[in-house]
Amino acid sequence: MRPTRLRLVAFLAVAAASLAACGGGSSAGAGSSSSAAAPSESASTPAATAGAVKEGLKIAILPKAINIPYFDAAYAGAQKACAEIKAECEQIGPTQATGAAQLQFINTVIQKKYDALVISAADANSVVPALKKAQDAGVAVVTYDADVADTSARSVMVKPTTPDLIGKSQVDWISKAIGSGGGEIAILSAAATAENQNAWIKIMEAELAANHPELKLVDTVYGDDDAAKSAEKAAALMQSHPNLKGIISPTTVGVAAAAKYISGSKYKGTVQVTGLGLPSEMKAYVKDGTVKSFGLWDPGMLGYLGVYAAGVKASGGDPKAGFKAGDKDYTVDGDGVAIVGPPQEFTAENVDQFTF
Amino acid sequence: MNGGLRRVLAGREAPVAGALLVVLAVTTAVNPRFLSDQGRFDLLVAIAITGLMAVGQTFVLVMRHVDLSVGSVLGLSAFMAGSAVRGDTGGPLVLALLVGVVVGVLAGLVNGALVAFLRLPALVVTLGTLYVFQGVQALLTGGTRINADQLPSSVVGFGVTGFLGVPWLMWVCLLAAALGGVFLRTRRSGRDLYAVGSNPPAAELVGIPVARRTLLAYMVSGACAGGAGVLFLARFGGVDSNAGIGYELPVVAACVVGGVNIFGGSGTVLGALLGAMLLKTMGVSLSALSVPEFWQQAINGLLLLVAITADRVVLLRRERAARVEAARHRREQADAEPAPPAAGAESPGHEGATTTEVVR
Numbered sequence: 034m035r036p037t038r039l040r041l042v043a044f045l046a047v048a049a050a051s052l053a054a055c056g057g058g059s060s061a062g063a064g065s066s067s068s069a070a071a072p073s074e075s076a077s078t079p080a081a082t083a084g085a086v087k088e089g090l091k092i093a094i095l096p097k098a099i100n101i102p103y104f105d106a107a108y109a110g111a112q113k114a115c116a117e118i119k120a121e122c123e124q125i126g127p128t129q130a131t132g133a134a135q136l137q138f139i140n141t142v143i144q145k146k147y148d149a150l151v152i153s154a155a156d157a158n159s160v161v162p163a164l165k166k167a168q169d170a171g172v173a174v175v176t177y178d179a180d181v182a183d184t185s186a187r188s189v190m191v192k193p194t195t196p197d198l199i200g201k202s203q204v205d206w207i208s209k210a211i212g213s214g215g216g217e218i219a220i221l222s223a224a225a226t227a228e229n230q231n232a233w234i235k236i237m238e239a240e241l242a243a244n245h246p247e248l249k250l251v252d253t254v255y256g257d258d259d260a261a262k263s264a265e266k267a268a269a270l271m272q273s274h275p276n277l278k279g280i281i282s283p284t285t286v287g288v289a290a291a292a293k294y295i296s297g298s299k300y301k302g303t304v305q306v307t308g309l310g311l312p313s314e315m316k317a318y319v320k321d322g323t324v325k326s327f328g329l330w331d332p333g334m335l336g337y338l339g340v341y342a343a344g345v346k347a348s349g350g351d352p353k354a355g356f357k358a359g360d361k362d363y364t365v366d367g368d369g370v371a372i373v374g375p376p377q378e379f380t381a382e383n384v385d386q387f388t389f
Numbered sequence: 390m391n392g393g394l395r396r397v398l399a400g401r402e403a404p405v406a407g408a409l410l411v412v413l414a415v416t417t418a419v420n421p422r423f424l425s426d427q428g429r430f431d432l433l434v435a436i437a438i439t440g441l442m443a444v445g446q447t448f449v450l451v452m453r454h455v456d457l458s459v460g461s462v463l464g465l466s467a468f469m470a471g472s473a474v475r476g477d478t479g480g481p482l483v484l485a486l487l488v489g490v491v492v493g494v495l496a497g498l499v500n501g502a503l504v505a506f507l508r509l510p511a512l513v514v515t516l517g518t519l520y521v522f523q524g525v526q527a528l529l530t531g532g533t534r535i536n537a538d539q540l541p542s543s544v545v546g547f548g549v550t551g552f553l554g555v556p557w558l559m560w561v562c563l564l565a566a567a568l569g570g571v572f573l574r575t576r577r578s579g580r581d582l583y584a585v586g587s588n589p590p591a592a593e594l595v596g597i598p599v600a601r602r603t604l605l606a607y608m609v610s611g612a613c614a615g616g617a618g619v620l621f622l623a624r625f626g627g628v629d630s631n632a633g634i635g636y637e638l639p640v641v642a643a644c645v646v647g648g649v650n651i652f653g654g655s656g657t658v659l660g661a662l663l664g665a666m667l668l669k670t671m672g673v674s675l676s677a678l679s680v681p682e683f684w685q686q687a688i689n690g691l692l693l694l695v696a697i698t699a700d701r702v703v704l705l706r707r708e709r710a711a712r713v714e715a716a717r718h719r720r721e722q723a724d725a726e727p728a729p730p731a732a733g734a735e736s737p738g739h740e741g742a743t744t745t746e747v748v749r
Contacts, residue, residue, distance in 0.1 A: 099527070100527050129634065254676070261624075261625075265676065268427075269676030273677055273679050314537075316536060316537075
């Protein structure tokens with residue numbers, strides 16, 4: 034609550050009255066009324082705090098690790114949102130993706146009195162106490178990309194898409210690539226303990242069992258998001274399953290390593306690779322025919338929504354009631370989760386349009 | 390001839406080579422595809438990078454130093470080499486290799502200078518430069534990465550093709566091992582490294598230019614790590630700022646398993662290469678046999694413990710043998726007074742072992 038800096042940028046436009054309440058500094062044209070999306074409980078709170086975002090907020094973005102293209106793309110989206118709400122954004126974070134390494138950065142956020150923290154939890158449990166401490170110190174906490182185990186340690190969680198959509202899309206892609214003949218497939222995942230990947234794998238298994246009798250999942254191996262290890266696991270898969278027809282790798286490091294391995298091996302053309310990959314990294318392999326299609330959500334949207342949600346929370350509003358980011362309204366479910374949308378499929382035709 | 394054979398069997402290489410053969414035989418028996426054309430090729434590709442770095446690390450370890458910065462040097466050189474040849478026209482592979490090795494040598498020079506001239510402990514210096522080089526790389530890359538479509542086909546193709554069924558990456562590793570092995574075994578300055586590692590003050594007293602040799606060892610280690618960076622670039626068709634993170638300990642482990650003494654003074658390039666082969670083969674073989682992840686790591690750890698224990702046992706035996714020998718020598722000297730002093734010291738013996746005994 035810093036009244037002197039209070040300027041309303043009315044993205045969740047509740048009423049013109051809110052403009053009057055915060056004086057002449059307001060720069061925004063309050064939308065005529067997209068307030069249909071404004072949930073009922075926020076309508077009863079004072080206008081100035083009902084989802085309006087203050088200017089000049091200090092927001093920290095804390096990815097699992099820095100210098101990862103995926104998180105850098107998310108940060109680019111965050112910066113775009115920060116420019117729109119006139120906030121100060123800074124990305125901080127460790128070089129190794131562990132919960133322990135993130136702790137010191139959470140402490141920095143508290144000490145430097147940031148208004149909000151947007152974090153992708155490298156470990157669902159170990160950061161919880163630190164995040165609660167941050168909340169007690171008045172920091173608005175929003176998670177993106179990977180959530181924490183205890184949802185009271187954050188306000189909302191921004192999810193790129195639903196695990197359901199991710200799992201089903203990848204099964205669709207591999208099924209399309211292999212064709213109606215079907216055959217054996219395997220999954221090359223990140224770490225065996227990775228929360229995201231394990232959830233998707235469960236859904237892929239269910240989807241395969243329910244709708245794809247022609248595909249048989251024979252193995253799931255873990256490359257720990259290390260290029261060398263992932264490539265070696267892909268090679269080992271070919272040895273333990275000589276009839277393998279396809280590899281799904283639901284992680285950017287894994288899918289690139291598997292694609293590079295298959296593209297340089299005798300299996301190119303007979304073994305299909307798909308999964309969640311970065312267009313920039315996978316471009317060479319969709320163009321040389323190793324990969325027919327793969328997909329990902331636009332990570333920029335994660336940072337973008339994360340900043341908006343954090344901005345609402347830090348301004349005294351409650352993003353759990355739904356919030357507006359840019360010109361679109363997002364609903365939040367009972368667990369405090371907001372969804373960006375379905376994953377984007379990339380092929381040789383459209384891969385050049387994406388820069389991340 | 391007979392003595393040579395006995396020396397080979399008594400050395401630390403033979404058991405490692407034996408273990409390697411056993412792993413290969415057992416895995417092939419269970420899964421015949423393990424050593425199929427593609428399987429063999431993949432295995433050698435997997436060994437090449439760690440193997441090359443283990444060759445360089447041997448130079449440093451025998452001097453009783455260590456180079457923990459090799460992973461960061463790999464990442465830095467991979468990025469610099471990739472930047473040098475990326476783009477529309479694309480530079481030749483040779484340029485990438487040259488840039489990679491030069492970056493590595495410069496990094497080695499920094500490490501070597503800090504250790505040799507400031508006399509700082511190698512463990513701390515290279516732990517520091519590990520983070521410094523990583524930081525420099527992060528600064529240069531700024532989170533960008535180099536992708537396969539930006540690299541010339543000569544570089545990307547280098548990672549997936551070979552000659553006589555052996556990947557080019559492995560040829561690079563073998564060439565470095567051959568050069569390094571011959572140098573350490575036969576050259577005066579190569580033998581100096583063992584002498585320094587056995588007893589640094591004594592080495593200084595007998596006039597070995599310790600600082601210069603330290604610089605040399607670190608430059609070799611850096612050059613190998615730099616070369617490994619280019620191999621990484623070729624193998625994965627790209628590089629990001631996480632390249633090489635965590636590579637240093639497997640490299641040191643490979644050397645130790647291969648019989649390079651972590652306390653300096655003994656060990657060979659051949660042994661280090663065999664150690665790298667054994668560890669990698671073990672990992673790939675356990676994957677091919679679908680052994681769960683946890684067991685793979687536990688087995689690697691066990692292998693390391695067995696290797697150090699073996700080192701210790703061999704060392705204790707040699708010390709005892711040396712004491713017996715020395716006692717006999719004294720008796721002989723007492724019998725026939727004017728004997729040439731310490732005649733045994735002139736023969737190079739088995740990889741510095743003699744040196745160890747003499748200086749003790």
